[in-house]
Amino acid sequence: MSTRYTIGEAIETLMQGGMPLRFTAYDGSSAGPPDAEHHLELLNERGLSYIMTAPGDLGLARAYVAGDLVLSGPGSHPGNPYEAFSLMMKHTHFRRPSPAELVSIVRSLGISNLKPPAPPPQEHLPRWRRLVEGLRHSETRDAEAIHHHYxxxxxxxxxxLGPSMTYTCAVFPTADATLEEAQANKYDLIARKLDLQPGQRLLDLGCGWGGMVRHAAREYGVxxxxxxxxxxxxTWAQQAIKEEGLDHLAEVRFMDYRHVEETGFDAIxxxxxxxxxxxKNYPSYFGWIKDHxxxxxxxxxxxxxxxxxxxRNTGAFIDRYVFPDGELIGSGTIITEVQDAGLEVQHEENIRVHYxxxxxxxxxxxxxxxxACVAEVGExxxxxxxxxxxxxxxxxxRNEIQLHHVLATKTDESGASGYPLRHDFGV
Structure with missing residues (x-):
C-alpha cells in the first residue's frame, strides 16, 4: 500500500536538509520547526502546481513572485526578505525521490497539478526557446536581454538605486559610508586607475545612466x-548631462558598442x-577594446x-527573471582573455564584500x-x-560570487606602457 502525503509532508520529504522555516499549506498541513520565527505559507493550488512542475528554485520563485507563496516574520518584508531567505538559501533544491515515492507523492497531491500554470508575466523565455529564436549574443538578442532588465x-x-542612479558595485571608503558616498568613491577610484587627465577621451561601455561619464567630465575635465x-x-543620462551643464564634455548614445566608429581613446x-x-565572445570584446x-x-x-x-549555467531564476543570457566566469579567465587580446594586465583586485x-x-x-515601487512596476x-x-x-x-577590477594597458610597439613604477591611484 502506497504512502499518503499531505503537502507539508511531501515538501519536508523532498527538501534537502529539511525545512528550516515553519511551512503551512492551504490543505491544513505543515512542516518545519513549530517555533520558527519565519513562516512560509502556500496559499493555493496554483502555487502547488508551480512547485510540482518546476521542483527547486524556479518553482518556488514562480509561486513567490505570483503571490501564491508568502513569507512572514521578522526580516521577511517582500522588498528585503534577507533574514528569511538566508535560512532558505541551501534548501531550495529538492532531492530526487525514488520511483515509488514519486508515484505516491503525485497521487497524494493530485495528478492534475502536473499541468504547469502559465508562468508569471515577469518571466523571460527559457534558454532553449531563446536559442531557437535567435543566436545567443547577436545584436538583436543582446538588445532584447538588456531591455528585459534595464x-x-x-x-x-x-x-x-538612489540619487546616483548607479547600478553597479560601490566601493565603500569606510564601513559606515553611505551608499551615495560609496558610489562616488567607486567612480573616482576608476578614474584614478585610468589616470584620467583634462582633455583626454574616455569611452564607457555599457554606461547605464551615465554616472561614470558625468563623473569623468565633471571632476576630471575629460x-x-x-x-x-x-x-x-x-534618455535619462542625456537629460542629466544637460541639467549638469556638461554637454560640451559628456555624451551618451543609445547604441551597441560594436557600432562606435571613433577610435584612439585614452581610456576605456x-x-x-x-x-x-x-x-565565448571575450576574445572579440577585448580585441575590440584594444583596437579602440x-x-x-x-x-x-x-x-x-x-x-x-x-x-556553468546561471541558475534558472536568475536566467528567467533577472539577467537573460547572462554569463559569469572566474577572474582568471578574464585576465587570460585580456592578455591574449594583447593588453598588459597591471593590477587586479576583488571587491566582493563591497557588493x-x-x-x-x-x-x-x-x-x-x-x-511606490509596487505602484510603479507592479507587485x-x-x-x-x-x-x-x-x-x-x-x-x-558567502563567496559564491565575486566582483573583480582588472586594469590593463595597451603597451606600444617599443614596450612602453605609460604605467608608473608603482600604482599611484591610492587605496
Whole structure:
C-alpha cells in the first residue's frame, strides 16, 4: 500500500536538509520547526502546481513572485526578505525521490497539478526557446536581454538605486559610508586607475545612466562618451548631462558598442558589461577594446565573477527573471582573455564584500519605497527584485560570487606602457 502525503509532508520529504522555516499549506498541513520565527505559507493550488512542475528554485520563485507563496516574520518584508531567505538559501533544491515515492507523492497531491500554470508575466523565455529564436549574443538578442532588465522604469530605479542612479558595485571608503558616498568613491577610484587627465577621451561601455561619464567630465575635465543598449537609460543620462551643464564634455548614445566608429581613446571603462557579452565572445570584446585604445591607453574592466573558472549555467531564476543570457566566469579567465587580446594586465583586485554592502543598501531602499515601487512596476516585478537582490547579497557574502577590477594597458610597439613604477591611484 502506497504512502499518503499531505503537502507539508511531501515538501519536508523532498527538501534537502529539511525545512528550516515553519511551512503551512492551504490543505491544513505543515512542516518545519513549530517555533520558527519565519513562516512560509502556500496559499493555493496554483502555487502547488508551480512547485510540482518546476521542483527547486524556479518553482518556488514562480509561486513567490505570483503571490501564491508568502513569507512572514521578522526580516521577511517582500522588498528585503534577507533574514528569511538566508535560512532558505541551501534548501531550495529538492532531492530526487525514488520511483515509488514519486508515484505516491503525485497521487497524494493530485495528478492534475502536473499541468504547469502559465508562468508569471515577469518571466523571460527559457534558454532553449531563446536559442531557437535567435543566436545567443547577436545584436538583436543582446538588445532584447538588456531591455528585459534595464527598461523597467527609470522612476523605479531612482527609488531603488538612489540619487546616483548607479547600478553597479560601490566601493565603500569606510564601513559606515553611505551608499551615495560609496558610489562616488567607486567612480573616482576608476578614474584614478585610468589616470584620467583634462582633455583626454574616455569611452564607457555599457554606461547605464551615465554616472561614470558625468563623473569623468565633471571632476576630471575629460571628453567622455558612453553607450548603452537601454533606451530608457540613454534618455535619462542625456537629460542629466544637460541639467549638469556638461554637454560640451559628456555624451551618451543609445547604441551597441560594436557600432562606435571613433577610435584612439585614452581610456576605456567597462563597468558591469562583461557579464552580458558571453564568455565565448571575450576574445572579440577585448580585441575590440584594444583596437579602440591609443598606444599606452588604459582599460578598467569591472565585472561580477565566479569564485572559480569552471563554466556553468546561471541558475534558472536568475536566467528567467533577472539577467537573460547572462554569463559569469572566474577572474582568471578574464585576465587570460585580456592578455591574449594583447593588453598588459597591471593590477587586479576583488571587491566582493563591497557588493554585498551595495545590495544591502538597494534592498533597504526597495523596502522603504515599497508601496511606490509596487505602484510603479507592479507587485510581481517588485517581488522579483526583492528576491534577486537579497539572494545576490548572500551570494557575495558567502563567496559564491565575486566582483573583480582588472586594469590593463595597451603597451606600444617599443614596450612602453605609460604605467608608473608603482600604482599611484591610492587605496
Amino acid at each position: 527598461d523597467v522604469s527609470n522612476e523605479f530605479y531612482e527609488m531603488v 571628453h567622455a562618451l558612453g553607450v548603452t543598449l537601454s533606451r530608457e537609460q540613454a 571603462s567597462s563597468i558591469g558589461l562583461t557579464e552580458h557579452i558571453g564568455v 585604445l591609443k598606444p599606452q591607453g588604459r582599460l578598467l574592466n569591472h565585472c561580477i565573477t565566479r569564485y572559480d573558472n569552471k563554466p 554585498a554592502k551595495t545590495l544591502e543598501g538597494w534592498s533597504k531602499n526597495l523596502e522603504a519605497n515599497w508601496d 510581481g516585478t517588485a517581488r522579483v527584485w526583492g528576491l534577486y537582490m537579497v539572494g545576490s547579497r548572500i551570494g557575495f557574502e
